[in-house]
Amino acid sequence: MARNTMDYPPLNTPKPIATDAWIVDGPIIRFGMPWPKMPFPTRMTLLRLHGGDLFVHSPTPLTAPLRDRIATLGTPRWIVGPNRIHYWWIPEWKAAFPDAGVWLAPRIREQAGARIDFAAHRLDAETGYPWDGAISTLPVAGSFMTEVEFFHHPSRTLVLTDFIENFEPGKLGSGWMRWLTRLGGVQDPxxxxPRDMRRTFARQRPQLRAAVERMLAWEPERIVLAHGRWYERDGTAELRRAFGWLLE
Incomplete structure (x- = not known):
């Protein structure tokens, strides 16, 4: 059987992207309507703060080799679910690192049900977190979900989840997937x-624009995305381009 080319090997391996910043590419998942479900590559971000504390954003599966590698980077201190559909592997990280705090975006508990049956903190404010100073926190609320964005000041890295998706045509395995990603406005370059997500911000368009302008003011050097090719350089320009439909 041919390997799925949508992923970004090596998988389950921390890859340095800047000082004290790593990404971990995970497996392909399928998400969407009952049919057809579209395959999505997954990606976690790790940020290291003073003292070796690790900020774990949108966890991917915690394999044994990955856990061993994590131990050489620092100690997971905060495990973050940044929106209502990015929570699936949080329980196994909490089980492996019971002293780590879990921070959940609004509506994750309702979405996850019994899968998240442990204490967790609310992730719905801009300040008041143990990572304040090194990492800025920006919740952006729409009618479907609140996504919480993060900016790691030391490395000038903006960490998004689903606010930008960027699927490479050469990695898509069929013509309908290339057509669907182009139609959805999420095809590289x-x-x-995604256009369906834009509609969920119809009533919050001024707030969304203010959030994008806040992110632009941070002048990110790079932008990490959960799905598809992320932006290793020219982050501010890519952010302005991606939200040109909103800023015009």
Whole structure:
């Protein structure tokens, strides 16, 4: 059987992207309507703060080799679910690192049900977190979900989840997937907020624009995305391009 080319090997391996910043590419998942479900590559971000504390954003599966590698980087201190559909592997990280705090975006508990049956903190404010100072926190609320964005000041890395998706045509295995990602406005090199998600911010358009302007003011050097090719350079320009439909 041919290997799925949508993923970004090596998988389950921390890859340095800047000082004290790593990404971990995970497996392909399928998400969407009952049919057809679209395959999505997954990606976690790790940020290291003073003292070796690790900020774990949108966890991917915790394999034994990955856990061993994590031990050489620092200690997971905060495990973060950044929106209501990015929570699936949080329980196994909490089980492996019971002293770590879990921080959940609004509506994750309702979405996850019994899968998350342990204490967790709410992730719905801009300040008041133990990582304040090194990492800025920006919740952006729409009618479907709140996504919480993060900016790691030391490395000038903006960490998004689903606010930009950027699927590479050469990695898509069929013509309908290339057509669907182009129709949805999420095909590389023109990745952006999916058009169906844009509609969920129709009533919050001024707030969304203010959030994007806040992110632009941070002048990110790079932008990590959960799905598809991320932006290793020219982060501010890519952010402005991706949200040109909103800023015009």
């Amino acid at each position: 023109n990745g952006a907020m």
